[in-house]
Amino acid sequence: MPDGLVTPKPATLRSVSALIEAGLAAGDTRAALDDVAARYAIAIPPALAALITTPDDPIGLQFIPHPGELTIAPHESADPVADEALSPIPGIVHRYPDRALLKPLLACPVYCRFCFRREQVGPDGGLLSDAELETAFAYLTSQPQIREVILTGGDPLILSPRRLSHILNALAEIPHIEVLRIHTRAPVADPALITDALADVLDIKTPLFIALHANHASELTPAVHTALEKLQRRGIPILGQTVLLAGVNDSEIALGDLFRAMLRARIKPYYLHQLDAAPGTARFHVPPERGREILANLRGKISGTALPTYIYDRPGGLGKIPL
Numbered sequence: 642m643p644d645g646l647v648t649p650k651p652a653t654l655r656s657v658s659a660l661i662e663a664g665l666a667a668g669d670t671r672a673a674l675d676d677v678a679a680r681y682a683i684a685i686p687p688a689l690a691a692l693i694t695t696p697d698d699p700i701g702l703q704f705i706p707h708p709g710e711l712t713i714a715p716h717e718s719a720d721p722v723a724d725e726a727l728s729p730i731p732g733i734v735h736r737y738p739d740r741a742l743l744k745p746l747l748a749c750p751v752y753c754r755f756c757f758r759r760e761q762v763g764p765d766g767g768l769l770s771d772a773e774l775e776t777a778f779a780y781l782t783s784q785p786q787i788r789e790v791i792l793t794g795g796d797p798l799i800l801s802p803r804r805l806s807h808i809l810n811a812l813a814e815i816p817h818i819e820v821l822r823i824h825t826r827a828p829v830a831d832p833a834l835i836t837d838a839l840a841d842v843l844d845i846k847t848p849l850f851i852a853l854h855a856n857h858a859s860e861l862t863p864a865v866h867t868a869l870e871k872l873q874r875r876g877i878p879i880l881g882q883t884v885l886l887a888g889v890n891d892s893e894i895a896l897g898d899l900f901r902a903m904l905r906a907r908i909k910p911y912y913l914h915q916l917d918a919a920p921g922t923a924r925f926h927v928p929p930e931r932g933r934e935i936l937a938n939l940r941g942k943i944s945g946t947a948l949p950t951y952i953y954d955r956p957g958g959l960g961k962i963p964l
């Protein structure tokens with residue numbers, strides 16, 4: 642394991658054989674799944690595997706590889722939001738004048754089958770070296786219009802507390818950076834990763850928001866609540882990010898349940914994302930008209946505080962627009 646990631650890691654299902662042995666994938670699709678595994682990363686931590694009843698239930702669909710991932714539609718792109726084109730140096734994406742992404746690593750605790758960075762993320766991928774990190778800090782320092790830095794990846798919360806602390810403190814020292822944000826799936830994927838030591842590192846003077854990726858109410862287990870409370874007790878606000886996914890949450894009942902579950906966990910539903918057209922993800926596509934209809938039907942039926950903004954990240958790096 643590269644230095645800088647948390648260790649030890651809990652047992653995680655990472656291969657097609659392990660999935661078949663665990664009863665989470667069908668043996669008769671083995672050859673196709675091996676081809677998928679050769680192309681895209683697989684990992685399902687025990688906390689999520691325990692939520693899967695069948696491969697096509699709302700949790701299984703998100704994480705269990707599927708032969709359909711090998712079918713690439715003409716409109717799909719390896720880099721649907723143009724991270725590469727908008728990256729002036731390794732680890733930085735500068736799409737909007739006042740915000741920049743910092744991607745200190747490209748590994749995740751779980752690999753979502755619909756991920757828009759699926760061609761980039763993986764267990765061995767993209768841990769920025771110390772020199773690359775320093776260059777990234779220098780770039781951010783040289784751009785006084787940047788007010789907010791968003792740590793993403795990969796999942797920054799699988800960095801060791803020491804490395805994460807170094808990054809956060811370096812960013813906090815840049816005078817024009819007013820706000821920090823961390824995009825993560827870790828509290829859902831593996832709640833045990835949210836230790837007091839990690840939470841202490843996040844308890845910094847610069848305002849810090851966590852944007853938590855969750856797509857179904859059943860992901861917000863009691864263990865996830867406990868993990869989030871460690872952050873909330875330290876005054877860290879948590880926003881909810883959800884991807885609209887066919888078969889997972891494309892109904893009034895599923896999204897209503899999710900947004901209410903988020904409020905119960907003190908998470909403000911922030912964005913509902915239209916799926917980005919990453920390779921082999923067509924089985925998750927929901928037409929925007931249906932997304933609009935679901936949100937319109939929820940309006941008035943659930944609290945206004947539970948309703949996120951429905952958003953589409955336009956291809957080619959043109960940025961987000963509300964749908």
Ligand code: SF4
Pocket residue numbers: 748749750751752753755756757758759762794795796825826854
């Ligand atoms: S956790 Fe986020 S970055 Fe990682 S695979 Fe899932 S969607 Fe992609």
